[in-house]
Amino acid sequence: KRKHEEEDDSSPTKKRHGHGEKVATHYNLLQETGLAARSQSRIFYMRNFNNWLKSVLIGEVLDTVRQSRRELSVLDLGCGKGGDLLKWRKGHISRLVCVDIAAVSVDQCQVRYEDMRKRGHPNERIFSAEFITADCTKELLTDKLKDPEMQFDVTSCQFVYHYSFETQQQADLMLKNACEQLRPGGYFIGTTPDAYELVKRVEAIDSNSFGNEVFSVTFQKKGHYPLFGCQYDFNLEGVVNVPEFLVYFPLFEEMAKKYNMRLVFKKTFSQFFEEHIKNNQHKMLMQRMQALESFPTENRNKSSSDSLDDYDHAKRK
Numbered sequence: 287k288r289k290h291e292e293e294d295d296s297s298p299t300k301k302r303h304g305h306g307e308k309v310a311t312h313y314n315l316l317q318e319t320g321l322a323a324r325s326q327s328r329i330f331y332m333r334n335f336n337n338w339l340k341s342v343l344i345g346e347v348l349d350t351v352r353q354s355r356r357e358l359s360v361l362d363l364g365c366g367k368g369g370d371l372l373k374w375r376k377g378h379i380s381r382l383v384c385v386d387i388a389a390v391s392v393d394q395c396q397v398r399y400e401d402m403r404k405r406g407h408p409n410e411r412i413f414s415a416e417f418i419t420a421d422c423t424k425e426l427l428t429d430k431l432k433d434p435e436m437q438f439d440v441t442s443c444q445f446v447y448h449y450s451f452e453t454q455q456q457a458d459l460m461l462k463n464a465c466e467q468l469r470p471g472g473y474f475i476g477t478t479p480d481a482y483e484l485v486k487r488v489e490a491i492d493s494n495s496f497g498n499e500v501f502s503v504t505f506q507k508k509g510h511y512p513l514f515g516c517q518y519d520f521n522l523e524g525v526v527n528v529p530e531f532l533v534y535f536p537l538f539e540e541m542a543k544k545y546n547m548r549l550v551f552k553k554t555f556s557q558f559f560e561e562h563i564k565n566n567q568h569k570m571l572m573q574r575m576q577a578l579e580s581f582p583t584e585n586r587n588k589s590s591s592d593s594l595d596d597y598d599h600a601k602r603k
């Protein structure tokens with residue numbers, strides 16, 4: 287504990303505003319490119335792979351919670367422009383709350399949702415949804431929810447939680463937002479960069495920066511990795527270029543105990559892939575989503591459809 291206190295840079299004497307505004311501005315300015323442009327991108331397969339992984343993870347957790355409840359409510363914490371909306375639709379949930387710090391993204395997410403409802407088959411029961419703009423590291427969600435008593439079966443936090451590890455208070459508040467409204471037996475699922483891998487890679491070289499022509503990771507300082515506020519800049523083909531923070535997983539696991547959470551599993555993407563690709567359904571989904579370069583890719587450049595996300599496109603084809 288002492289170590290956390292020493293290394294926590296959230297003391298009143300240190301900066302109070304943090305990087306939230308920078309993160310929100312960055313994501314607000316990100317343009318949504320159509321599928322045709324996306325399919326030409328050098329990170330086409332990586333995006334599809336990430337989407338495949340999220341689809342499988344979300345599908346599995348919904349199957350698990352559905353064993354004890356029929357009507358499922360989900361919190362999508364850091365929903366972005368709604369890249370996971372179709373996964374929730376496919377999972378037949380009843381209610382979704384989408385929250386993000388970037389107001390423009392939340393608006394786009396809502397437009398996508400409304401579009402999805404309009405285009406849906408009249409007999410299809412698509413979930414109801416609520417959209418909230420909030421910095422989940424600084425604002426309590428219960429103050430913003432239409433029904434502050436609302437309970438969730440699943441909180442999903444995909445590629446988001448690492449933004450909270452700027453300070454202990456921020457990481458704790460995001461965790462509180464993620465877990466406090468969960469029903470007993472509910473799940474908090476997420477994906478986040480692997481701090482061990484990042485440190486291992488930077489420590490293996492002389493420089494404080496590594497990457498290739500597609501991505502780069504630049505640490506502010508090498509050899510010193512505080513528990514909170516351990517910042518690195520991540521650049522991915524102009525898709526992401528914002529400060530991120532290492533999440534030291536054993537600490538995160540300890541912190542979550544405060545909200546009565548128990549670790550069910552933690553896996554690297556490659557472990558997750560190895561385990562799930564053996565399942566024929568997941569394997570077929572991966573092919574349909576064009577998530578690996580070695581799978582057939584004859585459709586890659588053919589579509590002009592500007593669909594809701596890569597999965598939707600892959601499925602429709």
Ligand code: SAM
Nearest residue numbers: 313364365366369386387388421422444445449
């Ligand atoms: N979850 C989406 C997905 O998987 O497609 C979006 C992921 S994107 C890499 C990260 C998202 O986290 C952005 O939309 C960003 O605005 C959001 N975010 C970052 N910090 C946040 C915060 N403090 N509160 C709420 N959202 C935040």
